[in-house]
Amino acid sequence: MAIDFKKELETAARNMIFVHDPDLLIKIIVRMVVDKMNVEHASILLYKPERQAYLLTVSGGSLAKKIPVGLACFDKDDSLIRYFRERNNRLLFNNDVLTLENAQAAIKAASTKERLKHLLTDVLYQMQLLETVSCVPSYYRDDLLGVLLLGKKKDGSRFTKRELDFFVALASNMSMAIRNSYLFKELKSELDKKHQLFMRTTIALVAAIEAKDNYTHGHTTRVTNLSIEIAKRLAQKNKKTMDSKFIESLHIASLLHDVGKIGVPEQILNKRGSLTIGERNKIKEHPLIGVTILKPIKELEHSLAGIKYHHERPDGLGYPEGLKGDEIPLIASIISVADSFDAMTSDRPYRAALYKNDAVKEIKKLSNLQFNPYVTKAFLELCEEGKF
């Protein structure tokens, strides 16, 4: 039995490393201690950097005995915390563990300094309030990351030296796992920030480019939202063909689908009268100009097809390549429907906006000619449900 218990603790300690949420981590530890160690209750005071305090966030054990979570919050200067944070105190007892008996003995001993006696008297009082018989601190280097608080053993006996040694080993593994989880958390938050930076900067620059064209205010945002809704609907219908990477590529492609318009002179974009053939051909260059701008960016490779082919049509009458039917990549077919719907429902230099219902009818009519029927179907469903 003793051996199994040791093995289980070790296995658990090892797996802690893969728990990257400190709160979940200490929940697992407390549960394990309560399950395996026959204690009435156990809990952990965990340091919360954002509060600069130690919080009792998890507590386990028989209901009547366990400490109510959230009640206990200890400042850095609280006696219990101060005792473990001050290095010279720690040297007093073996292995950093503080037990009721050791504390009581130290308070009585003639050799103990007055200051420490006072501190320990406070600590004893706090331990009794928390019904705690042993405290096991968890350090990373010199930082106190947390304290494991142990209630009485169910059979009333004292913890053996061997049991305390295990708690020390556990607290040490815990500190390592907590520290590891912090490192992951930091890295993930950096990744998240970088993602936001990329998305927001792209959106801002695209909006600035779009502002050159008086008639397309907000167009990109609307096309992006609609494209993603259509893709999500397609994903519901057929889980295999679409994953989160596709959605991300589509998101970026929609944001950048008209970026090539930066290469079209302002006076053509904003011309009030009808366009000459030459002017129309200049506008039709925008998908390829977009590709030229973005092609060097390796990370955008899966988005490029959406930008290049969003004016292709299944009947082969689109541009720039006149692709037909299934030759047109899905990512471009989705943007095509979203883009056309938004264009139809916005004012343009050469005509007023259509009513939404008329635009929907138009898209339905052009399914298979201008639009991928599979994408059109998903779009029409969304419209029927009043999503647009």
Added chain:
Amino acid sequence: MAIDFKKELETAARNMIFVHDPDLLIKIIVRMVVDKMNVEHASILLYKPERQAYLLTVSGGSLAKKIPVGLACFDKDDSLIRYFRERNNRLLFNNDVLTLENAQAAIKAASTKERLKHLLTDVLYQMQLLETVSCVPSYYRDDLLGVLLLGKKKDGSRFTKRELDFFVALASNMSMAIRNSYLFKELKSELDKKHQLFMRTTIALVAAIEAKDNYTHGHTTRVTNLSIEIAKRLAQKNKKTMDSKFIESLHIASLLHDVGKIGVPEQILNKRGSLTIGERNKIKEHPLIGVTILKPIKELEHSLAGIKYHHERPDGLGYPEGLKGDEIPLIASIISVADSFDAMTSDRPYRAALYKNDAVKEIKKLSNLQFNPYVTKAFLELCEEGKF
């Protein structure tokens, strides 16, 4: 002695978690084994996902005995590897360790299946080639991450059960640490990719915007490079005032310093004749237009001052706010010098480019009037050294 050795192994195992480079990690492990375990040599076959093979990357021990690194590369189907990858073999011996003696005994035993006898005979041959007496596998779940190969003990005795148990615990910690390091590596590579995506997309969009202005081709790239060189020189002179975050903010600010020109009509930017006061004022709006475009992006807050104030002058004659002397943030003062130098040495609609030497003289003359003297000094040093 035995206890210390155990403690040292445990401490080392615990610290492995913070080594996020698998190759460094196994180097540390091999060194530890060779230092503490009195073996003639030790090495690790580590799985390399990019090669889909197990490589002997680290070897330690007395020179004459250790296995030359790089010589051994094992496919997934190699006998030694296959033996450990097939689950049913593993059950044969205690604790997954394979020793020469166990292998020999199993080959002789009547109960061993022919297929396994053949496999073990191959494995034995490989172990002898590698002068290995024990192999300790390291698994993460069911994946074989690596194999620790142990040479003979220096005193010629066999490994005790206790020693083998330690190796098993070590291999288990090793698997955890390797797996952890892979997770970090993945996350870091994702972060790196996202950073590249951000930088490259910003550069591409800025270049596209810049292309609207016939006279500024490549301007942004040159200003960015020069700004960073100046900042690095300033950092050499005074380490306290500049950190890598400042350089990153400066990098982004230089890339985006002229982004507000997107709000200036093309015909003004490209006008050949002299500009009217109204047109000149329109151009002077570009720093504030840039701020308007980018202000919503929280992550860019430290770059904004560089964009907003890169046309301010210490004598107070700049724009948009007419700041004086030290009121102008350093980030803007650096961009100002780099921007002006590049503008002076490029052709503009209203004048031809200056020679580089004349531009340098001009900047020197305008130190303290148009340019921050501290920044000017760093710039002049770089010029004298032929960096520009």
